[in-house]
Amino acid sequence: xxxxxxxxxxxxxxxxxxxxxxxxxxxxxxxxxxxxxxxxxxxxxxxxxxxxxxxxxxxxxxxxxxxxxxxxxxxxxxxxxxxxxxxxxxxxxxxxxxxxxxxxxxxxxxxxxxxxxxxxxxxxxxxxxxxxxxxxxxxxxxxxxxxxxxxxxxxxxxxxxxxxxxxxxxxxxxxxxxxxxxxxxxxxxxxxxxxxxxxxxxxxxxxxxxxxxxxxxxxxxxxxxxxxxxxxxxxxxxxxxxxxxxxxxxxxxxxxxxxxxxxxxxxxxxxxxxxxxxxxxxxxxxxxxxxxxxxxxxxxxxxxxxxx
Amino acid sequence: xxxxxxxxxxxxxxxxxxxxxxxxxxxxxxxxxxxxxxxxxxxxxxxxxxxxxxxxxxxxxxxxxxxxxxxxxxxxxxxxxxxxxxxxxxxxxxxxxxxxxxxxxxxxxxxxxxxxxxxxxxxxxxxxxxxxxxxxxxxxxxxxxxxxxxxxxxxxxxxxxxxxxxxxxxxxxxxxxxxxxxxxxxxxxxxxxxxxxxxxxxxxxxxxxxxxxxxxxxxxxxxxxxxxxxxxxxxxxxxxxxxxxxxxx
Numbered sequence: 001x002x003x004x005x006x007x008x009x010x011x012x013x014x015x016x017x018x019x020x021x022x023x024x025x026x027x028x029x030x031x032x033x034x035x036x037x038x039x040x041x042x043x044x045x046x047x048x049x050x051x052x053x054x055x056x057x058x059x060x061x062x063x064x065x066x067x068x069x070x071x072x073x074x075x076x077x078x079x080x081x082x083x084x085x086x087x088x089x090x091x092x093x094x095x096x097x098x099x100x101x102x103x104x105x106x107x108x109x110x111x112x113x114x115x116x117x118x119x120x121x122x123x124x125x126x127x128x129x130x131x132x133x134x135x136x137x138x139x140x141x142x143x144x145x146x147x148x149x150x151x152x153x154x155x156x157x158x159x160x161x162x163x164x165x166x167x168x169x170x171x172x173x174x175x176x177x178x179x180x181x182x183x184x185x186x187x188x189x190x191x192x193x194x195x196x197x198x199x200x201x202x203x204x205x206x207x208x209x210x211x212x213x214x215x216x217x218x219x220x221x222x223x224x225x226x227x228x229x230x231x232x233x234x235x236x237x238x239x240x241x242x243x244x245x246x247x248x249x250x251x252x253x254x255x256x257x258x259x260x261x262x263x264x265x266x267x268x269x270x271x272x273x274x275x276x277x278x279x280x281x282x283x284x285x286x287x288x289x290x291x292x293x294x295x296x297x298x299x300x301x302x303x304x305x306x307x308x
Numbered sequence: 309x310x311x312x313x314x315x316x317x318x319x320x321x322x323x324x325x326x327x328x329x330x331x332x333x334x335x336x337x338x339x340x341x342x343x344x345x346x347x348x349x350x351x352x353x354x355x356x357x358x359x360x361x362x363x364x365x366x367x368x369x370x371x372x373x374x375x376x377x378x379x380x381x382x383x384x385x386x387x388x389x390x391x392x393x394x395x396x397x398x399x400x401x402x403x404x405x406x407x408x409x410x411x412x413x414x415x416x417x418x419x420x421x422x423x424x425x426x427x428x429x430x431x432x433x434x435x436x437x438x439x440x441x442x443x444x445x446x447x448x449x450x451x452x453x454x455x456x457x458x459x460x461x462x463x464x465x466x467x468x469x470x471x472x473x474x475x476x477x478x479x480x481x482x483x484x485x486x487x488x489x490x491x492x493x494x495x496x497x498x499x500x501x502x503x504x505x506x507x508x509x510x511x512x513x514x515x516x517x518x519x520x521x522x523x524x525x526x527x528x529x530x531x532x533x534x535x536x537x538x539x540x541x542x543x544x545x546x547x548x549x550x551x552x553x554x555x556x557x
Contacts, residue, residue: 060399063556082401089399093392095319102322109315110400150396
């Protein structure tokens with residue numbers, strides 16, 4: 001058990017413990033315990049004002065927590081580890097009256113990157129040919145790409161991106177999505193990303209953190225979430241154990257959860273008519289039988305405190 | 309720290325406002341010297357204006373350096389805040405204290421370099437205008453050193469104000485107009501209340517102006533020229549650091 005805990009700690013790139021931020025009377029973050037493991041693409045989901053940006057700002061030293069602990073790469077000395085982090089928080093920030101290259105060169109000094117890396121990154125994000133055009137004249141999409149390029153300087157091991165696909169057209173969204181996947185798969189970069197575009201996030205995320213009114217409601221892996229959102233059979237009966245046995249016989253791979261007066265079945269391969277017929281044949285009194293499929297978006301909305 | 313220093317230095321070197329503002333100072337010195345030369349020729353007493361060495365003492369108080377410094381320091385110190393690029397700096401693990409003091413030290417070094425350049429320019433330009441090099445009394449070197457000390461005080465005050473205001477417009481108004489206005493107002497109120505205390509004696513720009521008449525300096529004025537810049541620099545820089553210490557970006 002001890003070994004498992006140690007492994008868990010060393011594998012976590014981001015860890016928070018009871019992280020709390022209060023502004024005046026308003027609690028923006030409420031005892032958040034977040035865990036982002038090495039190699040994760042962690043989708044951080046929540047409504048506007050739920051506390052996503054605040055948490056990211058605390059991790060990056062842009063604001064101070066009211067209470068709680070944070071660790072980056074299992075180290076509580078955050079400034080010592082922040083050079084391993086690239087970030088884009090809220091709108092991308094740069095010197096508007098300079099070119100993309102000059103902006104990159106300035107921040108490359110802080111990140112310890114060289115000219116080759118600058119050129120590679122600019123090519124990578126599709127800004128290799130913008131020349132000396134001032135950044136203030138860039139389109140929203142170009143600014144967003146430059147923001148990501150700045151975050152990538154210094155080959156960070158962790159990227160913290162707050163709404164990185166905001167303002168991008170569908171093609172740009174796909175490019176950024178592919179870029180994050182490539183960074184994650186080819187270079188092992190861990191990504192903590194927030195977005196309102198749940199569908200887009202779902203395409204790359206390996207783990208989700210759902211935050212609502214400052215509280216981290218749930219951390220769940222993408223696989224686990226997929227299972228939860230699969231088609232589910234709900235049978236209301238006074239004989240859940242017998243019903244479970246009958247359904248298991250019909251569909252051996254189904255995962256059955258028996259409750260007091262009902263059973264939930266996930267991964268069933270036969271239709272409800274056949275299930276009903278078989279239950280009746282085995283003299284199981286069925287009060288109700290329904291097939292339900294949770295839409296992932298509905299699931300998120302429910303967990304985020306909305307109505308699906 | 310070295311990376312942060314290089315980063316700020318690159319910004320300074322690429323800053324157009326730096327060259328424009330201190331170019332204005334240079335222009336002001338040129339105008340002052342040409343006008344001075346014309347007037348002294350007119351009056352017929354040109355001994356001081358022809359003395360390139362003595363000219364060095366009057367260059368800084370006549371360069372308009374206070375207003376220029378008050379403007380430039382706000383632009384330099386607040387640029388990362390107004391453009392939100394400070395987020396990128398903090399996110400890379402540079403502490404608020406190191407960012408603050410690197411900005412302070414670099415801008416101080418730039419200010420002193422520009423001031424030395426102004427003084428040397430004054431010397432050379434006097435020669436260009438047909439002046440000569442005369443021997444300089446030792447107290448004059450001390451006076452020049454005091455002028456630089458006052459400049460350190462001014463720099464600290466303007467820098468501290470810039471970091472406290474943290475907004476370009478407000479910072480420039482406070483530095484260029486606000487501080488002078490406060491002193492003038494206080495002086496006015498004291499006169500009304502018949503308090504025999506000349507607060508303007510403690511105003512750095514006045515102290516710098518007084519240093520031009522170095523032969524008439526009283527001991528009290530001399531003490532003020534030594535103590536006040538240190539008080540201003542330490543006070544304002546500390547206040548700026550304190551306010552900036554936990555400020556969210």
